[in-house]
Amino acid sequence: AELRPEGAEAITITVGNFKGGVTKTTTALTLAQGLSLRGHKVLVIDCDPQGSLTTLFGLLPDSEVSMDETVLPLFSGEQTEIAYAIRPTYWDGIDLVAAASFLFSAEFILPAKQSKDSNFEFWNVLNFGIDRARLEYDVIVIDTPPALSYTTINALMASDGIIMPLPPSALDFASSAQFWDLFSDLTNQLIRNRGGKKEFAFIDILLAKVEASDISSSFVREWIAAAYTDKVLPVEIPKTAAASTASAEFGTVYDSAPENASTRTFKRAFEAYDRFVELIESQVRTFWRR
Ligand code: ADP
Ligand code: MG
Numbered sequence: 001a002e003l004r005p006e007g008a009e010a011i012t013i014t015v016g017n018f019k020g021g022v023t024k025t026t027t028a029l030t031l032a033q034g035l036s037l038r039g040h041k042v043l044v045i046d047c048d049p050q051g052s053l054t055t056l057f058g059l060l061p062d063s064e065v066s067m068d069e070t071v072l073p074l075f076s077g078e079q080t081e082i083a084y085a086i087r088p089t090y091w092d093g094i095d096l097v098a099a100a101s102f103l104f105s106a107e108f109i110l111p112a113k114q115s116k117d118s119n120f121e122f123w124n125v126l127n128f129g130i131d132r133a134r135l136e137y138d139v140i141v142i143d144t145p146p147a148l149s150y151t152t153i154n155a156l157m158a159s160d161g162i163i164m165p166l167p168p169s170a171l172d173f174a175s176s177a178q179f180w181d182l183f184s185d186l187t188n189q190l191i192r193n194r195g196g197k198k199e200f201a202f203i204d205i206l207l208a209k210v211e212a213s214d215i216s217s218s219f220v221r222e223w224i225a226a227a228y229t230d231k232v233l234p235v236e237i238p239k240t241a242a243a244s245t246a247s248a249e250f251g252t253v254y255d256s257a258p259e260n261a262s263t264r265t266f267k268r269a270f271e272a273y274d275r276f277v278e279l280i281e282s283q284v285r286t287f288w289r290r
Contacts, residue, residue, distance in 0.1 A: 003039055008288040009134040010043070011201070013141050013280070014159040018182075019175045020146035023165045023208040023237070025052040026252065027276075028143040031163070033254040034277030035284075036093040040138035043086065046099035047071060047126075047155050048145040054098040056252075057089050061100035070099050071151075074129040075106040077113065082129045095137075103151070110150040126154035139284065148182060156183050160287055161202045163280070166224065167209040167239075168217040173224060176205075180228075201287040205232045206276060209239040235275045240265045 004010070015028040025048070032042045046053040051061030059065055069087070073079040085097045110122040130140060142155040156162065162183060166176050183203070205228045211217055225232055253270040 002285060004138040005288055010137040010140050011161060011284050011287050012130065012134070012159045013139065013161040013163060013284075014144060014155045015141065015163045015165065016144040016152060016155065016179060017164045017166065017172075017176060018146055018148060018179045019172055022146075022167055022172055024146070025056065025143050027163060027165045027206060027208065027237075028053055028141050029056050030252040030254065030273050031277055031280060032094050032139075032141045033091060033252060034274060035139050035141075035281060036091065037254065038277070038281055040093075040281075040284075041136075042094045043097070043130075043133055043137040043140045044089075044094055045071065045082070045097040045126075045130075045140065045142045045155075047103070047142055047151045048099055049101050049103040049151075050145065051099040051101070051103075053143040054096070054100070057091075057096050057098070059098055061098065065098040065100040067100075067102055069097075070103050071097060071126060071129070072103055072106060072109075075125055075150075075154075076109050080129065081132050083132065086133070106151050107149055110154075122150060123153050123157045127158040130158060148178070153182075157198070160200065161204070161280075161283065162200055163204045163206055165206045165208040165237075168207060168214075168220040168224060170216070170220055173220050173227075177227075201290070202283045203231055204280070204283075207232065207236040210236040211239045233276065233279055235272055235279060237272045237276065238265075238268050240269045 013031070015024045017024055028044065032044045036042050044053065051065065054061045054065060069085050071082070071085065073084065074082060082097060086095050087098065089096045110125070113120050114122045133140060142159065144152045144155045164176060164179060166172055183200070205224065207221065207224070253266070253273050
């Protein structure tokens with residue numbers, strides 16, 4: 001396979017949506033594993049105080065993750081480079097920056113720093129904090145909380161690509177628009193104030209938890225296609241017990257492949273996820289060639 005060319009930096013990809021339960025965390029981990037299986041060295045950063053991604057890596061956020069092992073010291077200014085918080089995981093080729101509930105204090109620390117120092121750029125802390133990591137990894141994947149938070153803004157501003165998982169339900173579709181507006185308006189505003197311009201290499205919508213037989217979801221899929229047009233990835237992740245059981249057992253379709261390979265629903269979920277990873281990898285290659 002074609003890997004990151006010499007001199008090209010890591011691509012940073014945020015998985016986000018203001019809604020909970022839309023498979024952000026599952027998508028982030030599956031993407032990390034799929035890219036790692038294709039030969040890329042991946043750093044995963046958990047920016048959600050709930051620490052779901054950290055949990056999927058087999059760590060208990062509030063007992064096995066200390067304050068100084070998360071992104072928090074970056075936000076508080078105690079650290080300037082993320083290296084201090086990087087740990088290896090059970091998955092060869094994926095390193096992790098973990099999260100735990102105290103990460104929520106970033107929501108107070110960042111605005112407080114901003115009000116004391118008008119030159120401080122609260123939205124660029126993570127962006128600058130991964131500068132050196134960009135030279136050591138091929139891909140950096142960031143999982144975000146289901147909220148418009150200072151942490152989410154930092155993740156978006158640090159990112160080259162965005163993936164928004166979106167189940168085809170009317171409520172999820174409605175709330176997805178808010179997230180969409182955030183990175184098209186707010187990110188550009190923040191940058192424009194300083195004379196720069198933020199351009200994403202890609203913004204993708206991933207249809208997730210799709211129930212093939214559900215009539216109402218097929219209507220919503222049409223709305224999504226009309227609203228987001230070519231941003232919608234040409235793949236649908238099926239809603240399957242196989243995928244949800246996988247994460248309940250601290251893993252993804254890639255973790256449970258050998259045992260389940262023979263069941264039909266598992267095979268469908270596996271193939272959809274693997275196709276998704278393939279599509280992202282091709283966008284990553286385009287980014288590296290730019
Ligand atoms: P988020 O990070 O957006 O809150 P999660 O990744 O935690 O979402 O997923 C929410 C729930 O949906 C979890 O219980 C997860 O196991 C389940 N899930 C993830 N992917 C699928 C799928 N393809 N089919 C069915 N359930 C899924
Ligand atoms: Mg999550």
